[in-house]
Amino acid sequence: MTGFSKREVLFGTLLAASARPARARVGESTSLAGLMPQAAPGRFDASIASLETYQTPDWFRDAKFGIWSHWGPQAVPGQGDWYARNLYIPGHPHYDHHVKTYGHPSAFGYKDIIPLWKAERFDPEALMARYAAAGAKYFVSMGVHHDNFDLWNSKHHRWNAAQMGPKRDIVGAWQAAAKRHGLRFGVSEHLGASYCWWYPNHQFDQFWTSGKMGVDYDGADPKFVDLYHDNRTEPYRGNGQTWYTTNPKFQRHWFDRITDLIDNYQPDLLYSDGGIPFGEVGRAMVAHLYNRKAGRGGRTEAVYAHKSMSGEFLPKAAVQDVERGVLEGINPLPWQTDTSNGDWFYNRNDKFKTTREVLSMLADIVAKNGNLLLNIVQHPDGSLSPQSEELLTGLTAWMKVNAEAIHGTRPWRLYGEGPTVAKAGHFAESGNYTADDVRFTTKGGALYAILLGWPQGESAIKALGSQALPGARIERIDLLGGPKLRFAQGADALRLALPAGDPTVLPVLRIRGRGFS
Secondary structure, X not given: OOOOOHHHHHHHHHHHHOOOOOOOOOOOOOOOOOOOOOOOOOOOOOOHHHHOOOOOOHHHHHHOEEEEEOOOHHHOOOEXXXXXXXXXOOOOHHHHHHHHHOOXXXXXXXXXXXXXXXXXXXXXXXXXXXXXXXOOOEEEEEEEOOOOOEOOOOOOOOOEOOOOOOOOOHHHHHXXXXXXXOOEEEEEEOHHHHHHHOHXXXXXXXXXXXXXXXXXXXXXXXXXXXXXXXXOOOOOOOOOOOOOOOOHHHHHHHHHHHHHHHHHHOOOEEEEOOOEOOOHHHHHHHHHHHHHOEOHHHOEOOEEEEOOOOOEOOOOOOEXXXXXXXXXXXXXXXXXXXXXXXXXXXXXXXXXXXXXXXXHHHHHHHHOOEEEEEEOOEOOOOOEOHHHHHHHHHHHHHHHHHXXXXXXXXXXXXXXXXXXXXXXXXXXXXXXXXXXXEEEEEEOOEEEEEEOOOOOOEEEEHHHOOOOOOOOEEEEEEEOOOOEOOEEEOOOOEEEEOOXXXXXXXXXXXXXXXXXX
């Protein structure tokens, strides 16, 4: 993912400041001649005007909830996200763990982690059944992370899961399971940032206390240049700079790899970890995706999710994604939050989200015209962490009763009310919600009020008082999974009392009447 701590910023900045001068590469060229790729023929092309005719397909607007497998070799050490990069940064906890557990990265680097990822307990069929039961309507597989390791049988790259590690087409296995369980299928690509992000592997140890000061890391070995890249001129400094390379050679390399992924697996959704990479090259890839999934009248069934950071941000041309955060209020265009129930890769020391936290986020996001894409943390062997198992059990129980308030809904005139307002923007997850916080959705003439906690006494919903709804009439209120409720609509609020319930469960009211839905 694109998040980074202050400590990572410091280490990245220090590393770049002390980097060896780049060595010239014989014959290397940055000329665009012959490198500009072309999209598959169809309605869309690489122009902004063409892409901004895009309309989000109904399946995505109706789905509301997807599950992501943000999983790969970086899960092996059990230290969390960005391990492939941070193991090469002296002073970082990942470097300390790596040296202690595996040895110095001059001899044992990331290339040697890959064979340790065997995925021996990976059962996509059983996992997909659990995800579908938990309410997911689409599933997203990691395609390639910043570690430059493809999880499919890539024809452009030997470092892939079909040939190494699990020796299995992970993307293909996920795709087949999603299809059997009726889920839309997506893939994520983080390759665009890899050419700059992974610069530290080219460096050398700078700490005299290591006993290896000045010794090159294994990324400097030309035998492994196809894994570690040969970009020595654009180091990512950990401060948002050089997230994407400006070198046309690497941009074309990215285009060929990602279009191979698109052509072989025909994903309904593709996620990039940033804005649209590389200008016209990235837009050609988006057009390629859309044209490959063209339906009647040329309207595409594909979704491309991108962020308002780095690269090119075109919210009319693709779906906006917010990493570990939300948007403010009801957005006129469908959008998506991506987050995880823990760290992005398995972290044995991690803190995990509870079922109530995830459901509160889901309700807030859906009420604002968004979708939630939730990573469910997996162990390196492919099994689920106990916390992930517990979360799925809780989601399944809640969705069995309350899914009608989520799937296929649309926002109401207000997204909600209450004392808690989630902070808008990337990396800003917040919200200690209470029973006084309410989120609204609508479907089929009904208004749904999702309470973000189980009230212990009378509830008062101000947005449903007669002054807020002049001329409207509430005729019936049902507690989903429970009884019809008695209520009183006063001028200032709708008042009602719920039966006693589990304080960790979010109750949902189905409200019917006239003049308000």
